[in-house]
Amino acid sequence: MDNNNEIRIGFYICHCGSNIAGMVDVADVAQYVEKLPGVALSRHYKYMCSDPGQELIQQDIKDHKLNRVVVASCSPLLHEHTFRQATEKGGLNPFFFHMVNIREHDSWVHTDRQAATEKAKALASAAIQRVAYHKPLEMKKVPIHPDVLVVGGGIAGIHAALTLANAGKKVYLVERDPTIGGHMARFDKTFPTLDCAACILTPKMSAVGSNPNITLWSYSEVAEVKGYVGNYKVTVRRKPRYVHEDLCVGCQECIKACVYKEPKFPDEFNEGLGKRKPIYIPFPQATPQVVLIDPETCLQLKLGKCKQTCVAACADRQAIDFHQKEELKQIDVGTIILATGFKTFDAKRLAAYGYGVHQNVYTALEVERLVNASGPTGGEVVLRDGQKPKAIGIIHCVGSRDEKTNRWCSRVCCMYSLKLAHLLKEHSDPATEIYNFYIDMRTPGKGYDEFYDKLLDEGVHFIRGRVGEVTDWAFTPEEEGKLVMRVEDTLAGYVRRIPVDMVVLATGLEPHTDAQAVRRMFNMSCGSEGFFLERHPKLAPVSTFTDGVFIAGCCQGPKDIPDTVAQAGAAAAEAMALIDKKYIEQEPNTAFVDETDCSGCKSCVPLCPYSAISFVEDKKKAVINEALCKGCGTCVAACPSGSIHQNLFEDEEIFKEIEGVLAYD
Amino acid sequence: MKYAYYPGCSLRGTGRAYEESLLPVFKALGVEWQEIEDWNCCGATAYMAVDEVKSCVLAARNLAIAEKAGYSDIVAPCSACYLVLNKARHYVEESKAIANTVRRALKTANLTYNCKVKVRHPLDVLVNDVGLDRIKKRVTRPLRELKVVPYYGCQIVRPYSTFDDQANPTAMDRLLNALGAELVYYPLKTRCCGGSLTGTLPEPGLLCTYILLKEAIKRQADVMSTCCSLCQFNLDAYRDKIAAKWEPVEIPVVFFSQLMGLAFGLPAEQIGLQRGFAPMKPLPAPGVAA
Ligand SMILES: Cc1cc2nc3c(=O)[nH]c(=O)nc-3n(C[C@H](O)[C@H](O)[C@H](O)COP(=O)(O)OP(=O)(O)OC[C@H]3O[C@@H](n4cnc5c(N)ncnc54)[C@H](O)[C@@H]3O)c2cc1C
Numbered sequence: 001m002d003n004n005n006e007i008r009i010g011f012y013i014c015h016c017g018s019n020i021a022g023m024v025d026v027a028d029v030a031q032y033v034e035k036l037p038g039v040a041l042s043r044h045y046k047y048m049c050s051d052p053g054q055e056l057i058q059q060d061i062k063d064h065k066l067n068r069v070v071v072a073s074c075s076p077l078l079h080e081h082t083f084r085q086a087t088e089k090g091g092l093n094p095f096f097f098h099m100v101n102i103r104e105h106d107s108w109v110h111t112d113r114q115a116a117t118e119k120a121k122a123l124a125s126a127a128i129q130r131v132a133y134h135k136p137l138e139m140k141k142v143p144i145h146p147d148v149l150v151v152g153g154g155i156a157g158i159h160a161a162l163t164l165a166n167a168g169k170k171v172y173l174v175e176r177d178p179t180i181g182g183h184m185a186r187f188d189k190t191f192p193t194l195d196c197a198a199c200i201l202t203p204k205m206s207a208v209g210s211n212p213n214i215t216l217w218s219y220s221e222v223a224e225v226k227g228y229v230g231n232y233k234v235t236v237r238r239k240p241r242y243v244h245e246d247l248c249v250g251c252q253e254c255i256k257a258c259v260y261k262e263p264k265f266p267d268e269f270n271e272g273l274g275k276r277k278p279i280y281i282p283f284p285q286a287t288p289q290v291v292l293i294d295p296e297t298c299l300q301l302k303l304g305k306c307k308q309t310c311v312a313a314c315a316d317r318q319a320i321d322f323h324q325k326e327e328l329k330q331i332d333v334g335t336i337i338l339a340t341g342f343k344t345f346d347a348k349r350l351a352a353y354g355y356g357v358h359q360n361v362y363t364a365l366e367v368e369r370l371v372n373a374s375g376p377t378g379g380e381v382v383l384r385d386g387q388k389p390k391a392i393g394i395i396h397c398v399g400s401r402d403e404k405t406n407r408w409c410s411r412v413c414c415m416y417s418l419k420l421a422h423l424l425k426e427h428s429d430p431a432t433e434i435y436n437f438y439i440d441m442r443t444p445g446k447g448y449d450e451f452y453d454k455l456l457d458e459g460v461h462f463i464r465g466r467v468g469e470v471t472d473w474a475f476t477p478e479e480e481g482k483l484v485m486r487v488e489d490t491l492a493g494y495v496r497r498i499p500v501d502m503v504v505l506a507t508g509l510e511p512h513t514d515a516q517a518v519r520r521m522f523n524m525s526c527g528s529e530g531f532f533l534e535r536h537p538k539l540a541p542v543s544t545f546t547d548g549v550f551i552a553g554c555c556q557g558p559k560d561i562p563d564t565v566a567q568a569g570a571a572a573a574e575a576m577a578l579i580d581k582k583y584i585e586q587e588p589n590t591a592f593v594d595e596t597d598c599s600g601c602k603s604c605v606p607l608c609p610y611s612a613i614s615f616v617e618d619k620k621k622a623v624i625n626e627a628l629c630k631g632c633g634t635c636v637a638a639c640p641s642g643s644i645h646q647n648l649f650e651d652e653e654i655f656k657e658i659e660g661v662l663a664y665d
Numbered sequence: 666m667k668y669a670y671y672p673g674c675s676l677r678g679t680g681r682a683y684e685e686s687l688l689p690v691f692k693a694l695g696v697e698w699q700e701i702e703d704w705n706c707c708g709a710t711a712y713m714a715v716d717e718v719k720s721c722v723l724a725a726r727n728l729a730i731a732e733k734a735g736y737s738d739i740v741a742p743c744s745a746c747y748l749v750l751n752k753a754r755h756y757v758e759e760s761k762a763i764a765n766t767v768r769r770a771l772k773t774a775n776l777t778y779n780c781k782v783k784v785r786h787p788l789d790v791l792v793n794d795v796g797l798d799r800i801k802k803r804v805t806r807p808l809r810e811l812k813v814v815p816y817y818g819c820q821i822v823r824p825y826s827t828f829d830d831q832a833n834p835t836a837m838d839r840l841l842n843a844l845g846a847e848l849v850y851y852p853l854k855t856r857c858c859g860g861s862l863t864g865t866l867p868e869p870g871l872l873c874t875y876i877l878l879k880e881a882i883k884r885q886a887d888v889m890s891t892c893c894s895l896c897q898f899n900l901d902a903y904r905d906k907i908a909a910k911w912e913p914v915e916i917p918v919v920f921f922s923q924l925m926g927l928a929f930g931l932p933a934e935q936i937g938l939q940r941g942f943a944p945m946k947p948l949p950a951p952g953v954a955a
Pocket of ligand 1: 152154221416560
């Protein structure tokens with residue numbers, strides 16, 4: 001490259017309109033740099049990132065025989081790629097380019113023009129010194145396995161899996177519960193349009209079940225994840241359902257035949273409001289349409305003694321197998337989408353609301369089942385004590401916007417409280433009074449505020465104030481036997497006591513209890529609240545800090561179904577963008593081991609946060625997997641023999657940079 | 666461990682039954698205590714409201730004496746004492762100005778206060794230091810079939826809740842449970858008893874008291890158990906006035922330590938049970954230890 005080893009650097013300082021030039025004397029900096037050793041030319045220009053700016057670099061490389069390029073402008077995050085490309089088009093290796101950030105690091109954060117100009121000179125001098133030592137490098141190319149793993153079969157996972165499968169990708173959908181559908185499958189109607197949840201969800205569920213590109217593993221969990229973007233090796237644990245999925249046709253004769261004549265055990269799908277048998281199917285449209293046996297309640301599995309009337313009913317199909325064992329499946333995938341959703345806040349944590357103490361205090365999810373035509377009461381609002389309520393209070397923000405529990409807004413509770421108010425009214429005596437106790441009404445979204453207006457017209461009461469207590473102690477004879485809601489009505493300006501028959505707690509959305517374990521398994525991060533962290537809150541909302549792992553839906557944070565579906569589509573598209581490119585390009589700023597010096601001490605191996613370093617026993621040397629290395633530099637700094645180096649951060653490059661910034665004049 | 670014992674005025678006055686029962690119970694459990702010498706008013710209620718800093722000085726003098734004598738913990742059974750002593754410690758820790766005034770005042774008596782001694786409520790000592798297992802072992806006459814309302818009052822949970830949940834304290838629940846008593850669900854655990862309002866503005870004060878008693882009766886309790894001398898007094902002493910205004914509310918209100926005494930088999934008159942206005946119904950025949 002450098003024929004006679006003469007370094008010829010082209011330096012460009014950008015005005016960025018007045019963003020930089022307003023605070024930094026760009027002409028002065030250019031003049032200063034011009035005199036530095038190795039600099040062949042130095043220019044200032046209004047917008048370096050513009051087409052003419054880039055062409056200027058390309059032309060100069062040819063005309064002035066440049067072999068290094070330095071641009072002082074904005075953050076490399078914005079335009080490093082642009083200028084590397086320009087350098088390459090000019091005929092140089094793109095890594096002979098170096099960028100100096102004098103906008104975010106200088107002009108935007110200083111108010112003294114002279115000092116800011118001096119700082120720009122120091123930074124420029126550092127870059128000039130360092131770039132002379134740059135070596136030609138190439139972007140890494142790693143092939144990508146075309147199959148995708150989707151974890152979690154709520155609406156997010158379902159939508160992502162179908163999008164990918166319809167585009168011809170092979171998808172493994174792993175769902176923990178016996179059926180897919182997630183929370184949405186439990187709802188009666190969905191805000192704001194009040195379309196029936198089952199009508200819009202179940203066609204998608206059965207499409208998942210029948211799509212040849214989707215392998216659906218329900219009642220399963222991911223046990224282990226190894227590898228890196230493009231090449232993940234995943235182990236899935238399939239829990240025994242004691243029924244062979246391929247043999248069961250979902251006729252449910254076995255359920256009818258069970259020795260328990262009546263359903264006896266709390267039914268998870270109905271939030272414990274209904275009952276099921278030990279052999280059951282979670283709900284009529286469950287996908288897969290396969291029964292399962294609960295080992296905790298089945299006599300045969302628990303006690304080893306039962307007439308096994310279910311087996312007799314299944315007859316020749318022989319789908320029931322009391323000896324079924326847990327199964328481990330190994331799969332290779334290139335990309336992963338996490339769509340594990342949320343759990344609702346445990347209402348028992350707020351003792352003042354009496355959930356679990358007063359039987360007529362319900363959670364919102366329970367009410368979803370209560371107003372559901374296929375729910376435990378056939379859609380009739382009948383309370384646990386058999387009464388039909390004449391007054392109902394809905395408390396918003398239970399476990400949301402509360403310093404003592406969760407600080408965040410759960411985003412959907414105002415809307416679902418409105419929905420439940422409407423449905424409760426529809427399913428009860430028209431004279432039933434319904435009160436909403438809110439802090440603020442939060443109804444942004446298409447058609448959402450209109451929905452709020454509609455509820456106001458329907459005569460639902462809205463009281464602004466956080467309820468202090470739900471209690472059964474009475475102040476007046478009218479309160480005897482009622483649940484009394486004590487609240488400061490902050491609009492009326494006094495404390496009120498409102499007697500009701502039923503209280504609904506609009507519990508907020510929380511990360512799953514095992515979110516941290518899942519995060520570690522997939523090498524992701526969580527925000528302070530525990531939801532999975534996106535790579536960038538605005539510009540990379542479904543990517544994570546682990547390449548090839550995407551997130552969608554409520555596992556990333558509380559959101560409604562429209563936003564969940566949008567994210568799921570986005571995650572599928574991001575996965576496809578990787579798959580269809582067939583390989584990924586990675587920065588070459590990886591670390592490498594100089595084997596002649598490596599003493600085989602292994603101290604680097606456990607330090608690597610990405611598990612990229614392994615130890616080759618026969619050579620007694622450490623090796624770094626380029627595809628896994630993120631270039632963090634931990635091993636480089638830790639290596640006692642100095643035998644680990646890192647591209648773009650080699651010792652002489654760093655020392656020269658330091659020298660340049662400290663010893664400029 | 667030896668605890669410094671701070672009776673305060675009420676345990677020598679209206680709340681005498683509290684001391685009469687607590688000390689024998691401590692003794693029965695092998696808890697050692699010594700009354701701090703030359704103690705003075707804790708600075709509670711009225712004084713706190715009139716002049717916070719001076720009331721802090723009063724409280725701090727007691728703490729300083731306990732510290733000087735080398736105690737690590739000071740036990741204050743009266744909830745008002747417990748609160749004010751705790752408050753003094755918080756104020757001295759949080760405000761330089763108050764700390765200075767307190768230091769200067771104490772210096773005149775050759776005392777210093779270094780925020781070392783911990784202020785403890787007997788419920789805390791019994792449940793967390795002695796432990797429910799040791800208490801259970803000492804029970805000779807379990808309170809089976811006795812339906813008890815656990816009533817805490819406000820001062821041991823507000824504003825500081827040093828050893829229990831602020832909204833739903835449970836230390837006394839667990840203790841009564843260990844005595845074999847049947848607990849009655851009572852959502853008014855920490856609701857106001859009327860406090861000193863009953864003396865100054867009887868109307869709203871008595872209403873508070875009435876609600877507490879009425880609800881205990883409605884829930885079919887045999888007895889209310891308290892841990893505060895003022896609560897006990899309010900709930901016990903104004904029955905005629907309440908009956909005149911609303912309805913009779915005949916339910917005995919005792920200190921938790923009296924129920925402990927009973928469960929430990931101590932004679933009723935030795936634990937001050939004769940002092941209450943509403944007598945407790947006789948316990949079922951003594952059974953075997955739980
Ligand atoms: C009471 C209530 C009413 C609501 N009403 C509405 C409404 O009317 N309209 C609306 O737009 N939104 C509504 N929402 C919000 C809606 O529920 C969410 O937007 C939606 O469910 C998010 O879908 P998801 O797929 O991200 O999560 P989920 O529905 O929670 O699905 C996640 C799935 O992942 C599975 N899973 C979890 N962890 C694992 C794991 N480790 N391995 C494998 N599988 C796992 C779960 O079993 C579940 O099936 C409501 C929310 C609540 C609480």
